[in-house]
Amino acid sequence: MAKTGVIGAGSWGTALALVLHQNGHEVTLWSHSEASVKSLLKERELPGKLPGVKIPEEIQITGDLEQAIRGMDMLVLAVPSACIRSTARNMSPFVADGQLIVCVSKGIEESTLKIMTEVIEDEIPNCRAAVLSGPSHAEEVSRGLPTTVVAGAHDRETAEYIQNLFMSRVFRVYTSPDMLGIELGGALKNVIALAAGIADGLGYGDNTKAALITRGIAEMSRIGTAMGGRQETFNGLSGIGDLIVTCASVHSRNRKAGYLMGQGRSMQEAMDEVKMVVEGVYSAKAAMALARKYQIEIPIIEQVNKVLFENKSPKEAVSELMLRDKKIENSQLPWE
Numbered sequence: 001m002a003k004t005g006v007i008g009a010g011s012w013g014t015a016l017a018l019v020l021h022q023n024g025h026e027v028t029l030w031s032h033s034e035a036s037v038k039s040l041l042k043e044r045e046l047p048g049k050l051p052g053v054k055i056p057e058e059i060q061i062t063g064d065l066e067q068a069i070r071g072m073d074m075l076v077l078a079v080p081s082a083c084i085r086s087t088a089r090n091m092s093p094f095v096a097d098g099q100l101i102v103c104v105s106k107g108i109e110e111s112t113l114k115i116m117t118e119v120i121e122d123e124i125p126n127c128r129a130a131v132l133s134g135p136s137h138a139e140e141v142s143r144g145l146p147t148t149v150v151a152g153a154h155d156r157e158t159a160e161y162i163q164n165l166f167m168s169r170v171f172r173v174y175t176s177p178d179m180l181g182i183e184l185g186g187a188l189k190n191v192i193a194l195a196a197g198i199a200d201g202l203g204y205g206d207n208t209k210a211a212l213i214t215r216g217i218a219e220m221s222r223i224g225t226a227m228g229g230r231q232e233t234f235n236g237l238s239g240i241g242d243l244i245v246t247c248a249s250v251h252s253r254n255r256k257a258g259y260l261m262g263q264g265r266s267m268q269e270a271m272d273e274v275k276m277v278v279e280g281v282y283s284a285k286a287a288m289a290l291a292r293k294y295q296i297e298i299p300i301i302e303q304v305n306k307v308l309f310e311n312k313s314p315k316e317a318v319s320e321l322m323l324r325d326k327k328i329e330n331s332q333l334p335w336e
C-alpha cells in the first residue's frame with residue numbers, strides 16, 4: 001500500500017483518488033477552495049460534476065497543501081493547466097528531493113510554450129515529474145467503466161511504479177518513455193475536439209466528424225514530431241485514442257463548448273455554460289504559436305483560433321477549410 005496525495009479535487013482528481021483508494025492505497029485529496037473542502041467533507045460527493053458517486057470516508061479531504069504532500073509516495077497533480085505553475089510554486093516548499101509528481105492535467109503554457117511537466121520541473125526542480133494520460137473521462141472512470149491510459153516518465157522504473165499503483169481490473173495502464181508526445185497529444189486533442197463540437201453544433205454529420213479526427217491527428221502529429229515527440233505516441237492512447245473519445249463523447253467539456261459555439265454562443269458564454277475547465281480554449285493559442293515557430297500548417301487549429309478569438313462565424317470557418325487549395329493526402333506518399 002502506498003501513501004498518495006491528489007492535488008486538485010475537480011472531476012479528474014476525484015476520479016483518480018477513487019481509483020487509488022479502490023486499489024488499497026491511502027489517499028489524501030486536496031482542494032484549493034475552502035468552500036469545496038467543506039462541501040466535500042459534508043456531502044462526500046461532487047454535485048454537478050460526478051453526481052451519485054460517493055467519496056468514501058477513508059479518503060482524507062483537506063485544504064492544507066503541506067498535509068497532502070509530506071511523506072507521500074506519489075503525488076497526482078490534477079488542477080487546470082492554467083493553474084499548474086502557481087500550484088507547483090505553492091507545493092514546492094513541501095516537496096522532498098525526488099518525490100514523484102504525476103501530472104494528469106492537459107495543456108501547454110501559453111507564455112512559455114512548455115508542457116506541464118516542464119512547468120512543474122521549473123517550479124520544483126528537485127521533484128521527479130511524470131505524466132498519466134489517455135482516453136479517460138472522469139464520469140466513466142468514477143463509475144468503474146473499463147479505461148486504458150499511458151504512464152510516461154523519464155525512467156522505466158518510475159513509469160512501472162505509476163503503472164503498479166493505478167492498474168486495476170477496470171483501469172489498465174501502459175508505460176512509455178515519450179513524455180513529450182504524450183503531453184502534446186493530450187493538450188492538442190482538446191483544440192480539435194472544439195472543432196468537432198462546433199461541427200456537431202452546426203448540425204453536420206459523422207462524415208465531418210471523421211474528417212476532423214483524421215485531419216486533426218495529422219496536425220497534432222506534425223507539431224508533435226517537429227518538437228521531438230514520437231509518431232508512435234500520436235498513433236496510441238494519448239494521441240488518436242484521446243482524440244477519438246474527446247471528439248465523440250457526451251462527457252467531453254471541449255466538445256460541448258464547441259457544440260454551444262456551433263449553436264451560436266460566444267466563447268465566454270460556452271465556457272460559462274460548461275462550468276468545468278475547457279482546456280482547448282487555453283491550448284489553442286499555444287498551438288498556433290508552436291506552428292509558427294516550427295513552420296507547420298495547422299488549418300483546423302487555425303480556424304478554431306479564428307472562431308474563438310476573432311469572432312469568425314463557425315460556418316465560414318468550415319467553408320474555408322473545405323475550399324483550401326487542392327492537396328495530396330499524405331506528403332510522405334508523393335507521386336514520383
Ligand SMILES: NC(=O)c1ccc[n+]([C@@H]2O[C@H](COP(=O)([O-])OP(=O)(O)OC[C@H]3O[C@@H](n4cnc5c(N)ncnc54)[C@H](O)[C@@H]3O)[C@@H](O)[C@H]2O)c1
Binds near residue numbers: 008009275
Ligand atoms: N475531467 C476529465 O475527465 C479529465 C480527464 C483527463 C484529464 N483531465 C484534465 O485534468 C485537469 C483538471 O480537469 P477537471 O476536469 O478535473 O476540472 P474541473 O473543472 O472538474 O475541476 C478543476 C478543479 O481545479 C480547481 N481550481 C480552480 N482554480 C484553481 C487554482 N487557482 N488553483 C488550484 N486549483 C484550482 C477547482 O476548484 C476544481 O476543483 C484538466 O487539465 C483536464 O484536461 C480531465
Ligand SMILES: O=P(O)(O)OC[C@H](O)CO
Binds near residue numbers: 246253254277279
Ligand atoms: O472533457 P474534456 O474535453 O476536458 O476531456 C477530458 C479528457 O481529456 C478525456 O480524455
